[in-house]
Amino acid sequence: MRPNDRKYLDSHEWAKLDGDTVLIGITDYAVQKLSNGNDSDLVYCDLPEAGRSLDAGETFGEIESVKAVSDLNSPVAGEVVEVNSTIEEHLEVLSEDPWNKGWLIRVKPTAKSLDHLMDAEAYEEHVAKEG
């Protein structure tokens, strides 16, 4: 079972409340799907600048594995207040620790609720269906 201290988006991003902010990252399933278990298959990641406003579901960045570029979507609306800038140079962190060190952005949300997102159990079912 994946961590139940956070909620999930169907495009495989997670959101975790952290005080007045929400940390956002991508799941181990997303990393595995992109990299096929090979750290070096993740080659580029573009993240936004702090200060950017995001709508829920809006694309906030892009990640490239070997030859596939994928969007990164925000599970919540709000303002980006911090970016994990080490990720852009150290994409292997996403494989090593997608749940903690691999966070991508910190958002000050317009509403603090994550109720519109999937819990861990629903996300497990979603992943199982996606195959």
Added chain:
Amino acid sequence: METWRVITTWGAPPDFNMGLDEALLRAGPAAPTLRLYTWSPDTLSLGYFQRHADVPGVDRAGAVVRRVTGGGAIHHTGELTFSISAPLAHPLYRGPVAESYARVHGLVARALAHYGVLAQLRGAAALESDRPGTGMCFHVSTELDLVWEGRKGLGSAQRRTGGRVLHHGSIKLAGSELETGVATLAGIDEQEFAGRLLDAIGRELGVALERGVPTPAERELARELAPRYVDPAFVRRR
């Protein structure tokens, strides 16, 4: 039986080609659309994240665009380009990215078999076509690339957005001076090979292939999207 729409455009301008592919990615129907096309003038397409300065041949290439798909640069001359736009939930694309490449490359290998070409995934082999420092897609290989005679023969890249995928493929027929040493299908016409690819896809996937055109809405979106692809701010954004 599933029906795929097939759109062919021979000798189309680079901004049109890229704008239409993005329109099909963003607003295409639930059934896959397969485009088969060539370019006029000759065009070099950069991968989405590539640095312009990392492709030394860019100034000798003719027109230049930046794709929304990843990977390295392709010189679109003497080649057939194809694109497949489909939902990510489609059986061809669901699951890991690598598996989707293997499935699509298998279809191209079936088309190549018609000419007696034994194409297979590279695996662990070293290729004669690998050339460091050119930035060209055909000069860099991974284990999933389709090769014959020890050389890379198919350029492949994807964009995944909004629950859909755009898959670009490039098959070298005559080759290009910017892509020396790669596998080609010399003497075979683009449209003839396009027909073989259609045969292989229809047969292997058990789908009907129906000639079609973009819808008015897709054409309108393509017109809106096209200018970005030749805008220096986008082409030289990295």
